[in-house]
Amino acid sequence: MRKEILEEYIDACELVKETEEDIKYLKKKKQASVLGEGTVNQISNGNKYIGAAGAEDMQDKDWQLHLEEKLLVERKKNAEHVKLKAEEFLNTVPARMQRIIRFKVFQRLTWEAVAVKMGRGATGESVKKEYFRFLNEN
Numbered sequence: 397m398r399k400e401i402l403e404e405y406i407d408a409c410e411l412v413k414e415t416e417e418d419i420k421y422l423k424k425k426k427q428a429s430v431l432g433e434g435t436v437n438q439i440s441n442g443n444k445y446i447g448a449a450g451a452e453d454m455q456d457k458d459w460q461l462h463l464e465e466k467l468l469v470e471r472k473k474n475a476e477h478v479k480l481k482a483e484e485f486l487n488t489v490p491a492r493m494q495r496i497i498r499f500k501v502f503q504r505l506t507w508e509a510v511a512v513k514m515g516r517g518a519t520g521e522s523v524k525k526e527y528f529r530f531l532n533e534n
Contacts, residue, residue, distance in 0.1 A: 496510060
């Protein structure tokens with residue numbers, strides 16, 4: 397269970413970032429839609445209006461974009477929930493292991509860099525073994 401929680405954390409962090417980018421893109425699409433994409437006709441005096449068919453198309457498009465945004469927001473919320481579960485789990489483990497997990501999983505440091513941060517003569521290999529021993533405990 398421990399390993400799965402930590403692996404889910406990594407994926408959840410990435411999913412939050414990706415979903416935030418998707419939401420930004422979608423908002424730009426919505427703004428472009430509002431600014432006049434659709435069927436536009438011109439009257440002889442130069443004024444523009446949207447024909448009935450164009451208005452329906454814009455409503456359908458707006459509704460679809462609204463639903464997409466709602467799904468993306470829900471996806472982000474779920475990914476943030478997974479991140480919180482991993483962080484709650486982290487609070488239940490010994491302090492030394494919390495530091496190792498934070499450095500290796502959350503900050504994505506190499507084993508050698510983790511060892512340097514841990515200090516006290518730790519090596520990359522010793523910290524790696526300690527981490528995997530911890531994960532394999534029942």
